[in-house]
Amino acid sequence: MESTRRRLFAGARVRDLRKRLAIPQAAMAQRLGVSVSYLSQIENEERPLTPPVLIALTREFPEQWGELGEDHSVADLVRAIDAGTDGSIAGEALDEAAVQRGVEKHPALTRRMVALHEAWRRSQAQLRVLDDKVESGAGGGGSLPWEEVRDWYQAEGNYIDALDRAAEALAGQLDDPHGIEARLRGHHGIRIEDARDDDSRLTRFDAGSRRLAVSSVLPPESRAFLLAHRLAAIEFGEQMRSVGEQSGLSSPAARELLSLGLANYAAGALLMPYARFRDAARGVRHDIDRLRQRFGTSFEQTCHRLSTLQRPGAQGIPFFFCRVDMAGNITKRHSATRLEFARFGGACPLWVVHEAVAIPDRILVQLAETPDGARYVSMAKGLVKPSASYARPPRRYAVALGCEEAHAPDFVYADGLRTDGIATPIGTSCRICPRADCDQRAFPPAASEIRIDPDVRAPVPYAF
Template identity: 50%
Template sequence: MGNRRRLFAGEKLRKIREDRGLRQAEMAKRLAISSSYLSQLEHDDRPLTAQLAERLASLFPIDWQDIAVDDTEQLTVALREALGDPIFNEPFSPEALVRLAEQQPVFAKRFVELHELYRRSTQQLEMADDAISADNASGSPLPWEEVRDWFHLSNNYVDLLDRLAENLALSMSDEQGHLTGAALRVHLAEKHRITVIFERSNQLRQFDEAERILRIDAGQPPTGIRFQLAYHVAVMSLGETIAQIAEYAELKSAAARELLKVGLANYAAGAVLMPYEHFRQSARRERHDVDRLALLYRTSFEQACHRLSSLQRESSRGLPVFFCRVDMAGNITKRHSATRLQFARFGGACPLWIVHEAVAIPDRVLVQFAETPDGVRYVFMAKGLVKPSGGFDRSPRRYAVALGCEIQHASEFIYADSINLNSDNAAARIGVSCRICPRTDCDQRAYPPSDQQIEVDLFDRGIVPYSMRRVD
């Protein structure tokens, strides 16, 4: 313990305070220290103690991770995240976490690893349970479900591929860090001898390998065309890495592995258009305003949302968000959660969730403050989108995307600005799906939860035509 690096972080501490418009007295009160002590810390006259560093990490987790910390501080942060799981009734104090990380580092590391194994095992059991409940008695997922689950269990982040895509983007960008469609075409021409042709087609993208010609449907929006270019750049430049990742993935079928290659290429295309660290810093600066980020990086609203959900690089994480895409029928066609909220894989999502309303109201951002049955509160943003088909004879695709975070990160999430987060009555009481929601008093319930027995009375009737009691 005597060899721990003394941490001076005055400039960063002052920036955290100023970004939130706090006076020194207000910041000192949050940290439970005196104003004079805070002033000394901000002027680097005194180093941060381990206990104070943990308190800062707890209060300002996104800001704090950008400060270089030693192994003990990193372990303390990992412990705090693991012990924040709702399965633990009482939170540990910052001092207790620091003592555990300092005095029992081996045990602390094993505990963090064990909790990660528990979390993954729980998710896998939920997936199997969902499959059985969806009349898939074998419990074997379909190929596209396998791929979706693979990304989910990978935290929607593929480190090697993301870093390679980031370097690839930097090699094609100008001095200001801008990546143009012309630069993507030049890369394909000079590095891979591929000519790009834009023409009207029913195919979004077609590649003639013999002629070295890439044909892209000109009827797509500009953001779609850029994505198709980035996709082919990723496949041609990072194809070997993509193939290796898919080969070593534990998937049950060849079809799933081929689908994973496509998913990885899509992932790499997004990482090329929105390079990790550049995009993460922009997201912080813009407070995760998706419209603004889409404008800055010339991507679609959905692409920017999806990229925000993949910012899971160790020691450089983005805002922990959940992301999903829901179609007109309520099917969740994309999903990822870096929060405690998990999604039902089969069946309808909670009808009280704002995303369903967003599907019917395209191009308008809707915001919701909600609480799940475990007591965790979230800020949701949802937007209905219409993907044009390019012709009257083909129906456009309509769906909605949703993005959200837990309320402790609300200051980082611009969509929380219009919500009164201190009101107990303002939070909508939502669940994951009716099948597993324990709320028996919900007026919107479609069917009873799987662990409840229904009781029907011919003469009494509530909002739903039965009462419920838990099966022991």
């Protein structure tokens, strides 16, 4: 591979990238797998970028480092390495040096290997869709409205640029934490009053009388979010209509759900403006309690906002975020990582989020590994939303936030873990998990051939 053998000096570009993303030199060196002194030499143009460093840059910063002038071979090499080292495929994985030699000496063969690997990944994605339909009981009638909206957010990377920037601009005009309520009252003539004690609704807005009734039993952060939601719905109507028209959602119900979701998104962006929140998150190493105290938000709101920091050129750490109820249903989900969620319940019981549901107000952490060999640091916390009446039980659920192991130095919850230790083997759901030695398996993978030995008793009564 001639282009990777030539001496490529691009230290200024590496340094500019690091400074633009506000990454300390030590953290950058760790992410690239080099020493601080070696990175310093690269940035000062004293050392060229070697293939391993180029691969690390392409993997860690794909959008900012995706192209190297006329040299596209680095991205090709990364795809070949992903194919050759995918731990979810049976057999011994290739080492990176072997893959690099293959790219150099047998380019047609490695391209074929990459194409087969990508086809296999697509087949796995199709299998997940079938698993979703089996789990949800859906037939061939298409997605339900909330499924359409959920998949739309996933396709958008859970980042809506027009709304995020509009909310950030408006937040800069508000004077203090009470600025949202003052703007509703003074700028839009809305009267804000407490709802009746026997009213189970959180808010009720009467457009004719310009009255907004807000439940009096809400905690301050929930009240602030609902006021921000109403302000966003008023101020950003044009942006939300534009996003909705371009969404391609097929049903009116899906478009209405999207409109509600966009107002929720904008409310979070208004309470936690992008640049200020991202900088604060980096400063406290994504300590959620410190962030929520600073911005007056709830634990869940703060976790969710961290998963949306994917502005081009100013990305935060790629996080996954989800919310799980007492029955194990995933009621919110987003992943900016390679992690795939089970979309209709049935998630892996070894994942720490299920334990957290039963232990409210305690943070649990876990180092987990998926069948493809990717390792993740997960944080999960059980939460309880009290009701206003004995007649209505409180809502109990857990939220989880996590990132790939490479980002552990920037994630405070990884401090108590040995990231070089044994990881818990988790999967997406039993129907598509290839692990043959899992004691927690509920049923075999789809289309697998079951083998039963009546003379052998094991935790799972079959092999496949």
